[in-house]
Amino acid sequence: METHSLEITGLTKKIGKKTILDNVDLKIKKGMIVGLIGPNGAGKTTTFKCCSGLSSITSGDILVNGHSVKKDFESAVEKLSYSYGSENLYPFYDACENIRSLLPLKVITKEDIRNALSVVGLEKVMNAKIKTYSLGMKQRLSLAMAFLGKPDIILLDEPFNGVDPQGVVEFRSIIRKHRDDHGTTFVISSHNLGEISKVIDSYVFMNHGHIVKSSSGLDSGKKVFTLVLSETGCISEYLEQLGTDVVVKGNRVTFLLESSELNGILQKLASENVTVYDMATESSLEKEYIEILGGENIE
Amino acid sequence: MSKIAKLTKCEIIKMYSRGAVIGFICAAIVVLAMYSLYLKEYEPQFFNSSKMGNWRNYIEQEANYTISLLNDQSIGMTENVRIQYINESKVYDYLLRHNIPPIAEDTAASMVLKANNLFIYIIVCIIMISCFFITSEYSNKTLGRLVMSGASRWKILTSKYLAILFFAIVFMLIFAVFTVLCSWIVFGFDDFSTHYVYFDGVKVVERNVMVQMMLNFLYNTVSLVSISSLAVFVAVLTKSNLIGMSLCFAVSVFGSLFSSVFAGTDWLKYTLFANTDFSRFLNNEVAFDNYTPAMSLGVLGIHTIIFVVGAYTVFCKQDVVI
Known part of the structure; x- marks a missing residue:
């Protein structure tokens, strides 16, 4: 039997007459890293x-490790x-005093x-007052605090905000390592689709208080490539042979592929004497985001 | 250790680690020292140690003067003033009959009794600290983290409330200890064996000075619990330090003044305004007829319950802004 760290059933939240969440259902398996993605105001x-x-x-219920947030709040949030x-x-x-x-x-x-402060690189400033910390340092401390007390499920709301590129890479590796070492479930919301796509196992799209789409898996290493070429015939056949979905519009070819496979494509184009005028990439998550939300509120 | 005990311990540590709290305690000591010096150097003293040798003479003169005032029909004396003089003469009579000298105004014993006038300082400090202690969790956005700490919200508020009451009582004790120390330093050592005699509204009461001082503090604690509850309630409701403090000051500081001005209005005794100074019952300064400590305690109790229930309702039901 599959165990779920988080089970949301019929969750509805109203403030006055406004419905913020409308009958949300979501189940997250233990040990998964799930991205919660959506525009501002999605819920x-x-x-x-x-x-x-x-x-x-307002209605519905949330079970954290089988404990109801409504009926057994203390047990529910104990390991959250x-x-x-x-x-x-x-x-x-x-x-330390904050913790x-x-x-x-x-x-x-x-x-x-x-140990927690050392993992996020704050060991040397652990005795400094928080008012002297930068935004990124505070974000690091928040992450360290999230890991303390051995929680079974960690919710991270915009964890990459204010963190420098090196920090983002460190954060990703810390999250993955923590999951691998402790089996912790992570639910991460972020607007940085490129970054979040590199750490999550699956994702849930939200918009207007609804779950619009959820996936059980993610081609995290794959990217959407768009090439503008002098001639598209040979390459589209080649990509179809590789089993990749290809969309050709005029001299523009769009396909989903592992980054490591791109070199082979470029060599094929060179051998066929096809000129590459332009090339653009985006993560598969970004493409899906745009497709699902129809380009609205792209951040 | 239960969750409430752990949370309360944490809240107490948080409270005492703030510079402002230590500052209030240090300022209290300074205020006490200055008040002692003021009493010694500037306060008019009608009966001091130099008159102690013939105190009976002094009391007899005072008693005779009071009786002459009461008998003088030409003086347009109000009923309240008349009763006050009658009570005074009963005290003089008691002192003479039991051979108890009055307390000289230039002694440490007099100082410890007059320190009750500084209770307003404690009230001001407790209001400021209570409001700040609650509202800072909202302004720092740390309340969300506390709510997720694994304890129900009522436990979190209870721990804060207990920490505030603990601080209030510790503050009162520190104040009491330093009252004695300052009085000894400024007026010289006194073993406080002197007896204080006063009319409590029904009968003449004779009590040791030290016991009287402790009773003053105990009666003030009753007011303090009520004011602290009001401060917690207003802070939770408004989430604003400024509004919370202003409202509490208005009730506690101007409340006594308000009730004195409208003393004739009988229904006023059921308001919080008229009951914020519970120690009035010790000194027979009650503004309303037939108003007993039990009645005042009941009014304070009802107000306290309203504030506590209000604070818990708002705190437990409201969404936390993050």
Whole structure:
């Protein structure tokens, strides 16, 4: 029997007459890294808030590790961690004091804190006051706090905001390693589709408070390539032979492929004396985002 | 340790690690020292240690003067003032009959009794700290993290409420200890064996000075619990430090003044305004006829329950803004 870390059933959230979430159903398997994707106002943060008890639920229920957020709140959130940005720390405390004050019920040793801060690269500034931290450093501390207390499920809301490119790469590897080592389930919302696509196993598209589409798997290594060529005949046949979907419009060829396979395509084009005038790439997730949301609210 | 105990411990640590809280305690000591010096140097003293040798003479003169005022029909004395003079003469009579000297105004014993006038400082501090302690969780956006800590919201608010009450009581104790120390430093050592005699509205009461001071603090604690509850409620409701503090100050500081001005209005005694200073019952300064401590305690209790229930309802039901 499959175990689900998170089961959302018929979740509806209304504020006044406005419906923020409308009958949302979602099941997330244990140990998965799932991307929650959608434009502003889609309901991603509200979903997270309902899961963590920060927002009340109008109807429906959420089970975290089998415990109902509505009926058994304390057990439900005991092994759940929600990181919602960087501006939720005590500015006059240092990192350790923030962790102790904001996670008062977690059993955390000094060693745990040191390790968590070391993983996110904050060990050297652990005694500095938070008001001296940059946005990226606060984001790193938030991530470290999310890992403390050995949670079974971690909700990360825009974890890459304000983080430098090197940090984003580190974040991805930290998340994957944590999942691999501890079997933790991650649900990550982000507008940075390129970055999120590199870390998630599957995704859920949300818009206007609904789940628009969810996938059980993701071709995370694949990208959508668009080439503008002097001649398209030979290459489209070649790509079809590889089993790739190809769309040809005039002298423009669009296809989905592993980045590592591109070299072979370019060599084929060179051998056929086909000139490449232009080339563009996008992640498969970005393409899907645009297709599903019809280009609305692209961020 | 239960979740509430763990949360309360954490809240107390948080409270005492703030510079402002330590600042309020240090300022309280300075205020006490200055008040002691003021009483010694500038406050007019009608009966001081130099008159102690013939105190009976002094009391007899005061008693005779009071009786002459009461007998003088030409003075247009109001009923309240008349009753006050009658009560005073009962105290003088008691002192003379039991051979108890009055407390000289230039002694440490007098100072510890007058320190009750500084209770307003404690009220101001508690209001500021309570409001800030609650609203800063909203302004720092840290409330969300606390809500997710694994405890129900009512437990989180209870821990904050207990931390505030704990601080209020510790603050009062520190204040009491430093009242004694300052009085000793400024007025000289006193073993506080002196007895304080006053009319409590029904009978003349004789009590040790130290016991009277402790009772003053105990009665003030009753007011403090009510004011703290109001501060927590207003802070949770408004989430604004400024509005919360202004409202609480208005009720507690101007409340006494308001109730004195409208003392004739009987229904006013059922409002919070008229009951914020519970220690009035110790000093027979009650503004309403036939108003007993039990009645005042009941009014304060009902208000406190309303504030606490209101605070819990809002805190537990409202969505947390992040």
